[in-house]
Amino acid sequence: MLRFRRYRYYVFFAAIVVLLLYRVTQNSEQWESVSASIPLVKAPPKSSLERGFGLTNKQSRPASAKSETGFNSEDDEPRLHLKEKTGKEPEKVKIPNLKPTTGEDTVGKLDTPNAATTTNQSHVRVYDKEEAAKTTTAPLISIPDKNVGQGAKGVGGPPGKGAHGAPGAHKPKTQSATTTIHWEKFPEHFPVPKDEIIPLPTGKPKPILAIQYDFEKESAQAREERLDRLAKVKAEMVRGWNGYMTYAKGHDELSPVSKKFRNPFCGWAATLVDALDTLWIMGMKDEFEEALLVVEKIDFTTSEYRTEIPVFETTIRYLGGLVAAYDVSGGKAGGHDILLEKAIELAEILMDVFDTPNRMPVLYYNWKPAFAKLPKRAQAGVSVAELGSLAMEFTRLAQITKEDRYYDAVARITDAFYEWQERGTTIPGIFPERVDATGCNRTAALEIAAKEAEVEKLREAGQKAYDSQNAKNSKPGVEGSSQGKSVKGGQSRLGSRAVGTPNDDGTNKVKIEHNGEEMYAPSKKTISDENDVDQAATTVDDRDSTSVKPETKKKKDTCVPQGLTAGSWSANEQYSMGGSQDSTYEYFPKQWLLLGGLEPKYKTLHAKVTAAVKKWLLFRPMIPGDRDILFSAKINTRGSPEVDATTEWEVTHLTCFIGGMFGMGGKIFDVPEDVEIGKRLTDGCVWAYENTPSGIMPEGATVVPCAEVNNCHWNETLYWQYLDPLYETRLEQMADYQKQHKEWKSKKAQQAKMKGHKNLGATSGGATSDSLVDEKFGSSQGVTTQKTGSKSSRIQKRAPPAPPPSRGASTDSTRKSSQVATLEDALDINGGSDSVVASIGDNADQVPLTQEELDIEYPEPERPMSHEQYVESRIEAENLPPGFVSAHYHSYILRPEAIESVWYMYRITGDTTWQDKGWKMFNAIVSQTRTESGNSAIDNVLLPNSDKTDEMESFWLAETLKYFYLLYSDPSLISLDEWVLNTEAHPFKRPI
Numbered sequence: 001m002l003r004f005r006r007y008r009y010y011v012f013f014a015a016i017v018v019l020l021l022y023r024v025t026q027n028s029e030q031w032e033s034v035s036a037s038i039p040l041v042k043a044p045p046k047s048s049l050e051r052g053f054g055l056t057n058k059q060s061r062p063a064s065a066k067s068e069t070g071f072n073s074e075d076d077e078p079r080l081h082l083k084e085k086t087g088k089e090p091e092k093v094k095i096p097n098l099k100p101t102t103g104e105d106t107v108g109k110l111d112t113p114n115a116a117t118t119t120n121q122s123h124v125r126v127y128d129k130e131e132a133a134k135t136t137t138a139p140l141i142s143i144p145d146k147n148v149g150q151g152a153k154g155v156g157g158p159p160g161k162g163a164h165g166a167p168g169a170h171k172p173k174t175q176s177a178t179t180t181i182h183w184e185k186f187p188e189h190f191p192v193p194k195d196e197i198i199p200l201p202t203g204k205p206k207p208i209l210a211i212q213y214d215f216e217k218e219s220a221q222a223r224e225e226r227l228d229r230l231a232k233v234k235a236e237m238v239r240g241w242n243g244y245m246t247y248a249k250g251h252d253e254l255s256p257v258s259k260k261f262r263n264p265f266c267g268w269a270a271t272l273v274d275a276l277d278t279l280w281i282m283g284m285k286d287e288f289e290e291a292l293l294v295v296e297k298i299d300f301t302t303s304e305y306r307t308e309i310p311v312f313e314t315t316i317r318y319l320g321g322l323v324a325a326y327d328v329s330g331g332k333a334g335g336h337d338i339l340l341e342k343a344i345e346l347a348e349i350l351m352d353v354f355d356t357p358n359r360m361p362v363l364y365y366n367w368k369p370a371f372a373k374l375p376k377r378a379q380a381g382v383s384v385a386e387l388g389s390l391a392m393e394f395t396r397l398a399q400i401t402k403e404d405r406y407y408d409a410v411a412r413i414t415d416a417f418y419e420w421q422e423r424g425t426t427i428p429g430i431f432p433e434r435v436d437a438t439g440c441n442r443t444a445a446l447e448i449a450a451k452e453a454e455v456e457k458l459r460e461a462g463q464k465a466y467d468s469q470n471a472k473n474s475k476p477g478v479e480g481s482s483q484g485k486s487v488k489g490g491q492s493r494l495g496s497r498a499v500g501t502p503n504d505d506g507t508n509k510v511k512i513e514h515n516g517e518e519m520y521a522p523s524k525k526t527i528s529d530e531n532d533v534d535q536a537a538t539t540v541d542d543r544d545s546t547s548v549k550p551e552t553k554k555k556k557d558t559c560v561p562q563g564l565t566a567g568s569w570s571a572n573e574q575y576s577m578g579g580s581q582d583s584t585y586e587y588f589p590k591q592w593l594l595l596g597g598l599e600p601k602y603k604t605l606h607a608k609v610t611a612a613v614k615k616w617l618l619f620r621p622m623i624p625g626d627r628d629i630l631f632s633a634k635i636n637t638r639g640s641p642e643v644d645a646t647t648e649w650e651v652t653h654l655t656c657f658i659g660g661m662f663g664m665g666g667k668i669f670d671v672p673e674d675v676e677i678g679k680r681l682t683d684g685c686v687w688a689y690e691n692t693p694s695g696i697m698p699e700g701a702t703v704v705p706c707a708e709v710n711n712c713h714w715n716e717t718l719y720w721q722y723l724d725p726l727y728e729t730r731l732e733q734m735a736d737y738q739k740q741h742k743e744w745k746s747k748k749a750q751q752a753k754m755k756g757h758k759n760l761g762a763t764s765g766g767a768t769s770d771s772l773v774d775e776k777f778g779s780s781q782g783v784t785t786q787k788t789g790s791k792s793s794r795i796q797k798r799a800p801p802a803p804p805p806s807r808g809a810s811t812d813s814t815r816k817s818s819q820v821a822t823l824e825d826a827l828d829i830n831g832g833s834d835s836v837v838a839s840i841g842d843n844a845d846q847v848p849l850t851q852e853e854l855d856i857e858y859p860e861p862e863r864p865m866s867h868e869q870y871v872e873s874r875i876e877a878e879n880l881p882p883g884f885v886s887a888h889y890h891s892y893i894l895r896p897e898a899i900e901s902v903w904y905m906y907r908i909t910g911d912t913t914w915q916d917k918g919w920k921m922f923n924a925i926v927s928q929t930r931t932e933s934g935n936s937a938i939d940n941v942l943l944p945n946s947d948k949t950d951e952m953e954s955f956w957l958a959e960t961l962k963y964f965y966l967l968y969s970d971p972s973l974i975s976l977d978e979w980v981l982n983t984e985a986h987p988f989k990r991p992i
Contacts, residue, residue: 183301183367185348188355189375198408200398205596205991211667211976213910222912229919230968234282236926236935237961240952241279241287243933244271250294256934257950265313265954266303269294274317274958276325276339277986281974282965288329295322296338300346301367308364311353312386316583316984317954319346320393323400324986328974331400331989340400347397347406354409357559358439360416361409363387378437381567387435388417388584389983391591396988399594414591417584418601420564421608426573427641429612433574433581436567444560452558576634577613578655583983585609586657589665593980596991606665610674613658616641618677619649621684621703623691623883624714629684630677631703632658649885651701656685656897657983660904664976667908675908682901686917689898691881695924696941697898700889720871722885733864740861747858879942893937894929894952896959896985903963907976918967925960959985 218226240254248254248261252270255262264270272291279288300318303309322343329336352372353361360378363386391410398406417431425431436442566573577585588609592602617632632655634648635641659682666674688697704722706712721727865873874880880887899918906914928946929935935956936948962985966974979987 180302180304181368182299183349183372184369185352186369186373188352190355190357190359192359192405192408197404198411199404200395200407201595201598203598206598208593208597208668209670211664212907212971215910215971226915226968229915229922230965233922233961233964233968236930237278237282237957237965238284240934240957240961241275241284243931244952244957245287245290247933250297253954254934254952255950256931256936256952257948259933262951263305265306265317266309267305268298268300268303268318270317271952271954271957273298273321273325274954274984276321277328278957278962278965280325280328281962281987288325292336292338295342298342300342300349303367307368308366309349309353311350311361311363311365312389314346315350315390315393316982316986317958319343319350319397320982320984320986321958322346323393323396324982324988326400327396327989328987343397344401347394351405351409354412356439358416358437358561359409359412360387360437360439360564361390361413378439380436380438380442381434381569382437383580384431384433384435384584385580385582387413387437389587391587392594392980392982392988395591395594399991414601414605416564418605421605423563426566426637426639427575427612427616427635429608430575430616431564431581431584432566432568433576434567436565438559439561439563440559441562441565444562448558448560571638572636573639574634574636575616576650576655577617577632577658578634578650578652582654582657586661586983589661589668590980590982593668593990594988603669607669610662610665610671614677618681620706620709620712621649621651621883622706622712622714622719623687623703626713627683627687628680629687630680631655631684632681633705647705649702649705651684651688651697651703651884652889653685653697653699653892653895653897656682656697656901659683659685659901663901663904663908678901679905679909682898682905682914683917685898685901686921689921689924691883692941693879693881693944694892694928694938694941694946695920696892696928696938698887698890698941699892699895701887702885703883704885719883719885720867723871723874723880724867727867727870730864730867730870734866737861737864741863744858744861751856751858881942887942890940890942891937891949892925892929892941893949894925894935894956894960896955896963899960899963899967900985903967904976906967907971915967918964922964955984 240256243256243259244254247259248271250269250272251261252263252265252267253261254271272294276288276291276295279285279291322339326334326336326339326343329339349367350365353363353365353376356362356376356378358378362376362378363382364379366372391414394406394410398404420431421429568574575581585606588602588606592599592606595602597603613632616635618630619633620628620630623629631649631651634650635645636648637645659678659680661678662674662681663678666672666676666678685697688701689695692698704719724730878887899921902914902918902921905911906918926935928938928941929948931948934952937951937953938946938948940946974981974987978990980990981987
């Protein structure tokens with residue numbers, strides 16, 4: 001009996017185990033419906049490739065590496081088979097981190113690194129999946145997010161609002177402290193049929209002209225100087241990386257002054273992912289392996305910092321960073337499969353943004369399931385850069401995974417730009433800053449809605465007429481009564497004549513004569529054979545031709561299909577190569593390289609862009625020394641640029657990429673002129689660095705354009721006129737001032753003279769001389785003075801006789817009211833009163849001044865600022881360097897665009913002067929931005945020691961320091977003939 005009970009317990013526990021195994025199996029099936037696991041292979045022993053790019057990375061790469069990292073071979077990468085469930089909606093599940101399906105014994109593990117390291121004095125752990133599962137990131141603390149550029153849109157949106165802040169779209173569920181919402185995969189609303197998916201171009205890559213200069217062997221002295229510079233650049237990277245890992249590990253960005261962190265990009269460790277390939281390129285392999293521990297723990301399906309994913313920033317930083325790190329670390333042969341796994345996990349989420357009617361992406365994606373499952377449409381006012389800068393990242397992922405749908409997603413965007421360029425824009429060849437990506441013609445939709453409203457009114461008028469006539473004819477013996485005979489007609493209130501006729505289906509339609517035209521409107525009421533009226537009205541949806549009850553019918557948006565168009569709600573359009581537009585143009589030649597020249601559209605797009613830039617945007621600035629440089633301007637137009645275009649002669653840091661774009665495009669498409677233009681554009685940004693007090697270029701400034709590119713000389717007079725646009729008005733103001741000041745001096749002199757006469761009366765007799773009258777009134781002409789004892793009577797010429805004094809009036813009041821006053825009264829010499837005779841007839845020739853008038857203080861006219869004074873004060877107040885007209889955007893946020901073009905020019909031309917220019921830039925940047933834990937953006941480059949803003953953008957490690965490092969590395973490291981870099985400086989392997 002005791003033994004039986006023991007077995008009963010065994011059976012009970014066995015049942016529990018079976019149940020648990022069943023549940024695990026169900027969860028696995030749910031995951032398989034979203035994505036496929038990628039089997040990991042054991043990493044090969046460390047090769048020279050894994051230890052880093054040597055000075056000749058062609059030799060350090062394994063013999064099989066080229067075939068394994070290219071995309072022409074059928075066996076070079078694992079092909080993914082992503083299953084799609086059909087039928088019922090999948091259950092809401094959290095997407096776990098991808099796990100290997102071949103067992104723990106097949107997981108690739110890296111060899112333990114050497115204990116000694118030159119980049120991190122603390123013990124560094126290598127990547128290990130089992131260890132990663134146990135590792136936790138630093139505890140989260142509550143720090144308010146800051147809006148940072150494009151990537152900060154939607155941070156901390158108000159609750160109860162859906163995408164774009166639409167009220168009432170969704171009411172968030174109340175969450176407990178342990179509940180986390182995760183993104184879920186739902187069936188697409190607008191799927192692309194498999195036979196319509198745009199495939200990657202196939203075939204052998206076309207021969208492409210070499211981009212890099214054929215460098216010769218350097219001298220020992222040159223090599224020593226280059227390696228010294230290289231070491232100093234790496235030291236900045238080490239300090240910045242260590243600062244991030246110490247104070248912001250697992251978070252987006254470091255605040256290097258306060259030693260805290262910020263999360264503007266969903267909190268997915270943006271700086272760490274962005275800098276992965278930089279770590280590898282600089283030989284920081286131990287740090288690279290440690291970073292993989294954090295990468296494995298990133299959960300792209302949730303964020304506690306943002307409700308919307310900024311698609312552009314996420315694609316170029318995260319997806320581009322993961323794919324590039326996979327490429328530079330050896331691809332499949334490198335054994336770092338976690339990078340590809342996480343790239344695919346993120347890509348699957350981002351693919352949902354393309355699920356729109358015209359397949360244009362939603363660029364700020366509300367990832368929460370309540371919103372993600374709803375139909376979406378692209379926005380009407382997106383930037384060109386955000387829309388057109390997704391191509392390289394998804395294309396390279398498609399090449400690695402052999403999944404055409406990744407390429408299809410971005411190829412459709414390229415096709416839309418190509419079609420728009422062919423159709424024509426206001427400035428042919430380039431696109432306005434804001435784009436309407438909805439695919440719907442708003443103007444046509446409004447016209448259709450207006451016509452539908454008019455038809456509906458006519459239909460209602462006809463219905464009323466029919467109902468009225470039917471009521472009259474329903475009496476016995478009247479034609480058209482319940483016997484089913486037709487109604488002859490009726491008159492509507494709107495003056496339209498309606499005649500009822502039967503339809504084939506037994507219903508009634510009404511012919512309406514409106515404005516001389518005849519049309520038929522179906523009656524909303526139907527008459528059955530039993531002559532009963534069906535009270536349930538029906539209506540026909542013109543878009544699906546199905547009758548539905550009005551209470552169940554959903555109103556559909558009227559969308560008249562169209563391609564991409566200008567997206568500004570105003571008539572004004574902006575065209576430039578700067579912010580919100582830049583990287584789309586950058587991607588045209590780079591995408592052509594990435595596809596091996598097999599898609600000609602990108603070459604066509606680039607050629608038309610450069611032609612437009614040369615015609616409309618390029619200009620030479622007038623600067624001291626007549627340096628031959630170029631910049632790219634911004635144009636504002638209302639649709640007729642030949643007539644109404646206004647130009648901003650801007651100098652912006654974001655536009656500095658264009659030198660590299662022109663140089664590279666000129667090489668691969670064999671346009672030598674473009675290479676020369678690239679040099680001058682790049683040197684323009686170098687000039688902007690060299691001529692500020694800090695040695696750093698401002699974020700945005702303006703300069704004076706030359707009238708002729710080939711005939712441009714410094715003209716200070718013209719420069720001052722640009723500094724003072726109102727100089728002509730200022731000259732007029734100065735002329736008016738001089739006139740007013742002359743009048744003021746005259747009044748003051750006259751007043752001073754009259755005040756002096758207060759002390760010039762007659763001696764004992766009180767008599768006043770005739771000369772005094774002359775001095776007081778200017779002349780004695782017309783005045784007769786007669787001495788009569790103690791008083792003198794004066795008769796003014798043409799003045800009426802004085803009236804007799806009033807009775808009871810005082811002597812003073814009598815004198816004040818009299819129209820004839822003695823000179824003694826006027827000057828008040830003997831009267832002892834401050835009052836002076838002031839009231840004299842309107843026809844009096846001369847009016848004596850009162851004491852009050854003598855005491856008036858005439859204010860001196862305010863002197864306006866002269867043209868010269870204004871210019872000098874403005875230069876001093878704004879600290880403007882010579883040649884700069886303004887520098888309103890005077891910050892520097894560690895941007896890379898200027899050094900990016902300098903690097904391209906060095907690699908393209910082989911001219912070492914570019915290295916010297918870059919070194920001045922590096923020293924200036926470091927001296928102004930360095931902190932104990934990294935580098936910080938600064939507020940004002942026009943000051944020698946500006947305040948730091950406590951922000952270190954992820955691109956400082958990902959781009960800026962990478963370009964500086966590559967400028968002084970051996971040219972074979974990331975050769976432009978083997979790699980192509982995305983807009984975040986992430987290198988992708990070119991096809992072989």
